[in-house]
Amino acid sequence: MSEKKYDVIVIGAGLLGIATAYYVKKNNPDKTVLILDKEASAGAGNTAQSAGMYRDTFCSEVNLILSSTSIDFFRYVQNELKIDLTLKDITYLWLMDREQFEDNKKAIEVMLDNKIRIEILEKEDIEKKFPELITNFDNNEDAQLLNIKNIDYALLGYDCGELDADKITRDFYETEFKKLGGETLYSTRINRFILDPKGEKLGIPGEPVGWQEKKINSVETDKGEYIHAETFIAATGAWANELLLPIGVDSRVMPLKKSLYRVQHTRLTELLENESFNEEKTIPFTIFPVHGVYIRPVKYNNSIWIGGGSVVGKPYVITDPESIDYSDNPLDDNETDPRRYEYDLYLILSEYLPILKDLPLTSCWAGYYAVNTADKNPVIFKPDGIDGLIVVTAASGSGIMKADAIGRIAEALYNGKKHADLYGGVEFKVSRLGLKERDVDKEYFVI
Ligand SMILES: Cc1cc2nc3c(=O)[nH]c(=O)nc-3n(C[C@H](O)[C@H](O)[C@H](O)COP(=O)(O)OP(=O)(O)OC[C@H]3O[C@@H](n4cnc5c(N)ncnc54)[C@H](O)[C@@H]3O)c2cc1C
Known part of the structure; x- marks a missing residue:
């Protein structure tokens, strides 16, 4: 592995990760973007196990927007x-x-x-x-x-x-991501995030200590190598806790x-x-x-x-x-x-x-x-106090049908936009799926 530093590394090439990587690369063509996965190909995690069904029969505004814009796309x-x-x-x-x-x-x-x-x-x-x-x-x-x-x-x-989750993952998002110059790295598991002090290291034992501002600069792989990036996007679905809990981040999964x-x-x-x-x-x-x-x-x-x-x-x-x-x-x-x-x-x-x-x-x-046991909708957020990290997960059993919207919202968060442009010109306030200003209305159509 080279010592190359990427602008963005997406960890997890399920449908949410690959849609996110595609929109980040598409809207930032000059940035270097890598997506990696512990499996040998994209979409081999829970995306591959899904029934591949979609629907627009929701009554919550958030569910309706996420699913209907994604399906239209x-x-x-x-x-x-x-x-x-x-x-x-x-x-x-x-x-x-x-x-x-x-x-x-x-x-x-x-x-x-x-x-x-x-x-x-x-x-x-x-x-x-x-x-x-x-x-x-x-x-x-x-x-x-x-x-x-x-x-x-x-x-x-x-x-x-119904649709084929593998085809939308690989035949569209992965193919287009690569055409834009995006890079992929498979059969590589990330074992942990390396939490550093933001700025210079001072040589204090156990850095970063409590008062120091924190940043993720690199991750350690299962091969004992370190990969560096300015921003990491964790899209590891059901495995979210394994990487996030050790650095004190609760993704609600x-x-x-x-x-x-x-x-x-x-x-x-x-x-x-x-x-x-x-x-x-x-x-x-x-x-x-x-x-x-x-x-x-x-x-x-x-x-x-x-x-x-x-x-x-x-x-x-x-x-x-x-x-x-x-x-x-x-x-x-x-x-x-x-x-x-x-x-x-x-x-x-x-x-x-x-x-x-x-x-x-x-x-x-x-x-x-x-x-996400609280409201069964995805979370897309930057954890408080840790620079260089975005979390995209908790699709809660409906990630295929909402994936395009989730990828666009994650890209908007990365680029510091307040609103994401979803397919069909629909605007969506990015903070609605965050943790601090979360605004997800209740779904009443539950059987
Ligand atoms: C039985 C079943 C039926 C379903 N049916 C439907 C349906 O009909 N319609 C629908 O919309 N949704 C359905 N879903 C839900 C849907 O599959 C998920 O919401 C969606 O696949 C989530 O995508 P993801 O990218 O978040 O997760 P995943 O596809 O699981 O991707 C996460 C990726 O992260 C990788 N990863 C994890 N940890 C690491 C690490 N440390 N290092 C490197 N890589 C890592 C994994 O290998 C994986 O590829 C179903 C799910 C199941 C299980």
Whole structure:
């Protein structure tokens, strides 16, 4: 490794890091920008584990702006720049019982006021459009034991769908970043930030001591080398605490394991062929009225992905930055227990969709949400009292659909701008996602 000093080093080449690196380089063409990752390629962390779904059916202003501007940008990349992201508006279908519908009425009104393209379906409509669904469990004792709720209404979101997270990460952001002269360094883990006094070292033991102003000038890699930069941007997602806690920075991230299960079978053709919802002629991404259990249709190979489920009682995984075993870090573990599908999600889903009865699991995998437990939105901030550091993390399970806006806001913070220009000319006050003047409104559309 050369002794070269970069203007900016982004640590973490997930979708948030690579979008940030792209906008920093694009708006500062003369600056040297490096992005690095412990994995062998960009997007190989939790970005690779995601379901790749997007939606604009939010009622909080922040959620709505972050997701709808990002998705509009991804549409532009696909339609105008002709980079195929396999982005398809397959629609989202939220199934609800009567009580959930009443609870969500205010949220639905806000969506309609904001011109979000939604439609409310009533039970008869749902049964007609989605004939494989069981909607009534009044006389089903087994289902009542499982706390299964009836399906009385559904919210259908039209401008919602799926895209390939790997393609937007690598085929667009990484490729364009490199074209602009941005540099990449993979298979390199950062073990720690080196905290220095700002300005000259005075030779006091334990520098920087309390009264000295502080700055990050370099990081130590797993190869024992030091890499230098004027500014470091930490975009390490669920691993945020490992680098930040040892220098006293709390990014609000709690890592939570989330699993996806895949069932593939020719019997599913019947379910996956559906002419009522979208141009793809398949069922929508469908969320069931119990603990947010969902299915994603994958029509071309007769499979569905299954996720969601209650997280109450599930552990957050804390790794101790001082004694971490990098060869066996639980946050790198992408395996999941197939029995969780059998005893949890399958029991619920096979009541709603009997077509799934006795179909074996084909595969499963897991990743970690970087959850901001306070308001479930990203944090983009410069920690108090430490120069040369910006933190971009805590996407909380919706980082794919918000990534473009997050990258632009991080760039605006780096350049000292008060407002970020999001796609479509939308202005966003940078401090809204910071820690000191945070201004994130409450999301009411929660099922
Ligand atoms: C099962 C599952 C389903 C999901 N489904 C969706 C969905 O449908 N829609 C949606 O919008 N979001 C979804 N998400 C969330 C989405 O995947 C994340 O919000 C998004 O990928 C976060 O991007 P990131 O760049 O912050 O994190 P990551 O992609 O995890 O990137 C962080 C990077 O930092 C690197 N790194 C960490 N520590 C170090 C270090 N010390 N040195 C060097 N490199 C380091 C990692 O290797 C990693 O590549 C899902 C997540 C999971 C787990």
